[in-house]
Amino acid sequence: MPRESLRTLAVLLALVFAPLVHAADAPQVEPCDAAYKDGIKKLNGIGPENVYVVLRRELHSGCILGPQDSTGIDPLVKQLGEAKSDAEKAELRQRLLDRVLSQFEGLASAPCEDDTPACSVDRHVERLRQLKQALNSGSVDLNDKLFQNNSWNLRVDDGVITISQVHLRVMLTNECAAGVIEKQCLDAVNVAAKLMRNSEVMFQLIVTYKQPIIDAHAQFLSERDKEWNSYLNDLTVQYPWELGWNGRLYTRGKDKKELAAFPRAPNRKWILLHPTPGFERIEVTNGRHSTQAAVFLEVVGYEGWRWRDGTATDRWGLSLATSFVETPGANAVGYGVLIRTPFRWLKNCPIGIMWRDSDLGRKANVAFTVDVAQLITQYKGSDLKDFLTPRNQ
């Protein structure tokens, strides 16, 4: 068959089957008509001022994007949420907008400012068309009112849709003044259900545009969370006076606005009067050494590091410290320096040198501390007192 004839056949087939393909997109009966009447039967004493509440409870769980919603809009919203490619999303957005607009076909509509159904429909449809136009033009400005979340969502308490200045509660109260099952009221309920459904759908539609931003925000918060968690829970514990002092330095020179937002965790800290249990290798007699339990006090020190994926790396620190040891023939107090290193296995355990006067003269002894928090985890179940007590005592 010549190529020209094939093309003609394809066009003919498309024309024949197109109405079937889009049959689901055709306007349908408003499912909330029945749900509303059912609700009225079940509840006693409903007045015009309660109609909005009766209808609103259908949202998400009844005839408005719930199990009783037969408009076929809800599955499209779900498909849009699950769509992966941009082309698929664009196609679904178009279908969704067409379907939403088709809901209003045949409804009374008039350009005016009041809260009647006709005026409300006109304003809302006009905004829907503007949104469709913006999407078709391909220039989506997420800061434009058309793409702001507050524009489209329905305010629960009073039924306001900001973008089209629709006041559903006011509209329903007015239209149902003559009776909650009068035709005027039922017509208004029909319109209100469509407006409610469509404002929610448009909200869902514009949020899909912002998904990459939402993901980036999640990443941002996660990194900040890791950093702060690491700062306070992984690095060497800061005693209250250290936390207070470092907090003071952290806020100094920083703008209040920056502090009120989500600033990065510090990449340095001061160590002040920080006591730590540890050990000191002491020469007890000429040539003989013994490892003695010690209590170090880091009088003043400083530590810095770099943040990488929420983890502190390249940690270096130095502090001036005293060491308290009870051993015969030596002064109880020694003086020296402790160094924090970036080596993983020495994460929170500084090492250093302590000078101590003894019967053998002034000696330089190796000192090493044990981060207690880590020690507890590592030696859970064992007697820490025994662990810290040298065997020869």
Added chain:
Amino acid sequence: MRKHVLFFVHGMGAYVNDKGEPDNTWFDDAKNALKEQYDKYPFVKYKPFEDTFELVYINYDTEIFKLVKRWQDESEKMLATAIPAAPEKKLVGWLNNAAQLDNNFAWSHAACVILYRYFPLMRQRIKIHVATQFHKALAPNSDGAVSTWSVIAHSLGTIVTHDVLWAMDSSTPVQAGISVLDAMVPSANVIAMLANVSKVLETDAKVYESVVVPQSMVQNQSACYNYLNYNNEFDPFVLPAPFDPLAPDVTPRVREPWALAKANGTYLDISIRNVHEVNVHSIRNYLVNPAVHIPLLEKLVGVGSITKREKDAAQEQFENVPTAKIKRQFDKIQTDLRQELKRESKESVWFTRVGKFFARCNQVS
């Protein structure tokens, strides 16, 4: 589609178990207290509570517990070293019951307030921890995006909520220039602050001038449509600096938008004086009062969900002090703390007052 996401944010006190995991006792009690009121009104309960709300518990006490537990562990181990005479032990000895949860007001209640108010590093930790919980609950999932959400915050949770939402609604970490909240959700439907201490504990962001205000005040910028402020006149926690943006000493520039919000019903300032529990500060003592739960439910479910007749009946049947026993107990506390319960804006006095109040509550209950 997502339900109305309703957050509960706890106040001061212990909200973890002895392993440091979140303890749901307060959350369960708070949601039950709300549900009890929800189920009283026919139009409201026609849609069951569980079908209406997706409840989320925000817990930040886990972070406070982690820190004080580390202090306690360090202190205990220092005290356990084999050198009894080491002078360094005196430095940390006072920290050795920091993480004890029972009958430990200084650490379980006062410490969390002090750590949040006076320790900016801890405040940042709590803020980011809470923000990630909010973000996780509000981000779109397979059921879609969240179109309606609200917050009920209590006591210390009021300032935590304020600070976190301020940061989330002001931070624009990506180039698009859209804030963390604005990217995924509309403004919160309701922010209900029960026992609102956000003014007395405010720090970096000023609570009267922030974005956590009713929508009409900062169009398209504010974090909520409705701001409900609740205080109990007998609650010693809110006495020193009640949240009152309409007070005469507030500058007109700040006061006028709040006055406008009050006039159009988006800012409700409700003061109550009921004593249904000796601990008048408890969230249940607030929620049981129709003056508290009726406007809250109307904002959460929709205006018109409670009829005028139901409102009148609820108010009429409600007794501020339901039993003579509670009245006796509470009167005794009031007499004992007459001096402390005077309005006093000094924070040091405030800490003394709440400490003594809790101690008396424990004694009589």
